Amino acid sequence: MSDSQEWLSHLSSSLRANRQLAYLCHVEEDKYEFIGDVMGILGVAEDEVPTTKDALCQLIDPEDLILRQLSLADVIAKSKDGERSFTLNYKLKRATGAALPVVETGVALWNRQSGKTTIQSLMAIDSETIERQKKMARRMGFREEVSSVFTGNSERRKLIQEMEVIQSQSERDITRGYLILVSVDRLSMVNEIYGANFAEELLEKIDGMLHRICSDEAKVMRVNGDVFALLFSKSPQGLMEETSRSILGLFYSQPIAVQERLIHQIVSMGGVRIGEMQIGASSLLGRAELALKDAKRKGRGCFVEYSERLDEEVKNFKNALSIGDGFLRAFRDGRVKIAFQNIISSRTHDVSFYECLIRLVDEEGEVHTAGRFIEAVEKMGLTRLVDTFATQQAIQELKNFPQISLSVNVSNHTLTDPDWLKTMMMELRDYPDVACRLIVEITESVAMSDVNHTMRVVRALQDLGCRIALDDFGAGATAFTQLKDLSLDIVKIDKSFVRDMDKEENKLFIKTLHSLAASMNLETVGEGAETLAEADSLTRDGIDHIQGFVHGLPSMERLWLKK
Numbered sequence: 001m002s003d004s005q006e007w008l009s010h011l012s013s014s015l016r017a018n019r020q021l022a023y024l025c026h027v028e029e030d031k032y033e034f035i036g037d038v039m040g041i042l043g044v045a046e047d048e049v050p051t052t053k054d055a056l057c058q059l060i061d062p063e064d065l066i067l068r069q070l071s072l073a074d075v076i077a078k079s080k081d082g083e084r085s086f087t088l089n090y091k092l093k094r095a096t097g098a099a100l101p102v103v104e105t106g107v108a109l110w111n112r113q114s115g116k117t118t119i120q121s122l123m124a125i126d127s128e129t130i131e132r133q134k135k136m137a138r139r140m141g142f143r144e145e146v147s148s149v150f151t152g153n154s155e156r157r158k159l160i161q162e163m164e165v166i167q168s169q170s171e172r173d174i175t176r177g178y179l180i181l182v183s184v185d186r187l188s189m190v191n192e193i194y195g196a197n198f199a200e201e202l203l204e205k206i207d208g209m210l211h212r213i214c215s216d217e218a219k220v221m222r223v224n225g226d227v228f229a230l231l232f233s234k235s236p237q238g239l240m241e242e243t244s245r246s247i248l249g250l251f252y253s254q255p256i257a258v259q260e261r262l263i264h265q266i267v268s269m270g271g272v273r274i275g276e277m278q279i280g281a282s283s284l285l286g287r288a289e290l291a292l293k294d295a296k297r298k299g300r301g302c303f304v305e306y307s308e309r310l311d312e313e314v315k316n317f318k319n320a321l322s323i324g325d326g327f328l329r330a331f332r333d334g335r336v337k338i339a340f341q342n343i344i345s346s347r348t349h350d351v352s353f354y355e356c357l358i359r360l361v362d363e364e365g366e367v368h369t370a371g372r373f374i375e376a377v378e379k380m381g382l383t384r385l386v387d388t389f390a391t392q393q394a395i396q397e398l399k400n401f402p403q404i405s406l407s408v409n410v411s412n413h414t415l416t417d418p419d420w421l422k423t424m425m426m427e428l429r430d431y432p433d434v435a436c437r438l439i440v441e442i443t444e445s446v447a448m449s450d451v452n453h454t455m456r457v458v459r460a461l462q463d464l465g466c467r468i469a470l471d472d473f474g475a476g477a478t479a480f481t482q483l484k485d486l487s488l489d490i491v492k493i494d495k496s497f498v499r500d501m502d503k504e505e506n507k508l509f510i511k512t513l514h515s516l517a518a519s520m521n522l523e524t525v526g527e528g529a530e531t532l533a534e535a536d537s538l539t540r541d542g543i544d545h546i547q548g549f550v551h552g553l554p555s556m557e558r559l560w561l562k563k
Contacts, residue, residue: 045460064090101126163281177274244303324380353405387414407439435465495528
């Protein structure tokens with residue numbers, strides 16, 4: 001390596017370590033050269049770094065783009081009178097829709113002899129703006145909490161008392177009477193964009209709108225900061241859904257005028273029928289709140305009526321919460337472990353690689369497979385924690401044992417997380433001998449949720465030297481023709497095809513996959529082989545590797561040390 005190359009390598013490492021990105025722009029040629037933390041700042045892989053102004057503009061938040069371009073144009077024009085420095089604050093947009101505040105400092109230089117201009121610039125995350133946004137969010141959360149205390153709780157108690165009066169009527173028709181909760185969607189975002197006064201005026205307009213809609217048929221109360229209750233005491237319960245859909249339709253079609261602005265505000269709604277006294281008014285309100293939460297979970301802007309199913313979902317969530325809490329305790333105590341299962345070459349019968357599997361050891365020492373806790377882990381939003389742990393453990397094993405190859409599973413949440421990809425790059429970029437022995441397994445649902453993004457991540461991992469496997473192929477909707485587009489290295493056949501190989505359609509699927517994989521230079525793995533007959537059948541059909549209990553159970557011991 002020459003001195004200049006060594007210096008550039010050192011500079012690039014220093015910039016990445018400090019989460020900074022530098023670029024040199026040749027203005028007249030419209031050419032950009034970047035060095036440093038490309039993924040951390042721009043959110044793209046090294047091979048997708050912008051090389052032109054238009055490409056860079058695609059990554060800038062549209063709200064800030066024009067002002068940035070005008071500021072730069074002014075700096076470039078003034079550089080002919082001498083060197084001009086500048087500082088710009090703007091946001092870069094992410095594929096997830098998030099916006100990253102950055103600060104860019106640089107200098108524009110005009111060369112009198114060549115008549116050409118260059119821009120030398122340094123980009124970094126604007127930590128001051130991020131901290132300011134966090135403080136604002138905390139203040140907003142406090143304001144909403146106080147608002148709930150002073151405006152919500154008294155109205156909530158009044159609502160419960162009103163429902164108790166309805167239920168206590170001795171000759172009441174129990175087919176009449178229902179409660180609808182209306183939640184103003186994304187109010188915190190409205191507050192952040194337009195301010196607290198605007199948000200409060202919007203709520204007042206919505207309150208008046210609901211009073212006009214309900215007329216004398218219902219009492220309207222604001223029971224929380226952004227939640228209104230509509231109490232229909234005498235209306236037939238069969239009309240609840242029709243009434244709700246009419247209200248939703250009005251919000252969709254009718255903009256609300258606030259401070260000389262017209263805003264289309266969407267609401268979510270949950271409802272419950274007011275029954276007899278065996279279910280108290282407080283419990284009925286709780287059921288309406290469950291229905292409202294379900295409406296928000298389904299994408300907002302819709303109505304959900306309470307059903308017994310929601311109670312069961314709450315019970316399931318409580319169970320998931322308990323299991324997830326136990327998993328976190330085990331993780332903190334070092335009781336989450338990696339088990340290894342060998343994958344055998346169908347030709348040589350040697351170990352091709354080992355798959356890393358998560359195991360949990362409880363306080364009594366019993367080992368639990370992922371099936372006992374992984375669903376709860378997903379519901380708790382802990383999949384990134386698990387995947388990061390598994391990949392880092394696998395990388396460490398590969399560094400310690402240069403004779404092995406390992407595969408590790410990655411969920412959709414992790415694959416779309418730029419921080420995880422950045423961690424992988426930092427861990428592997430200086431260890432190509434390790435990267436080439438790491439196989440990252442993704443599922444069909446991950447691959448097909450956003451094919452273009454998946455392809456970008458796959459390319460970034462392959463550039464490091466990793467191989468990519470598609471797990472459980474056949475269980476989802478991926479077509480044979482899409483395998484080539486995904487640029488994979490390995491395809492793992494879902495165990496359901498292996499277990500039922502006596503069915504003609506499954507045999508045909510396996511044979512077709514083998515033929516297609518061979519033409520695309522893809523390796524194949526048959527998962528879930530439990531008997532020698534299944535393993536032999538897969539071998540005869542040309543499958544490259546066999547995985548399953550027929551060749552051994554997963555073990556937390558290092559299987560390669562037993563040889």
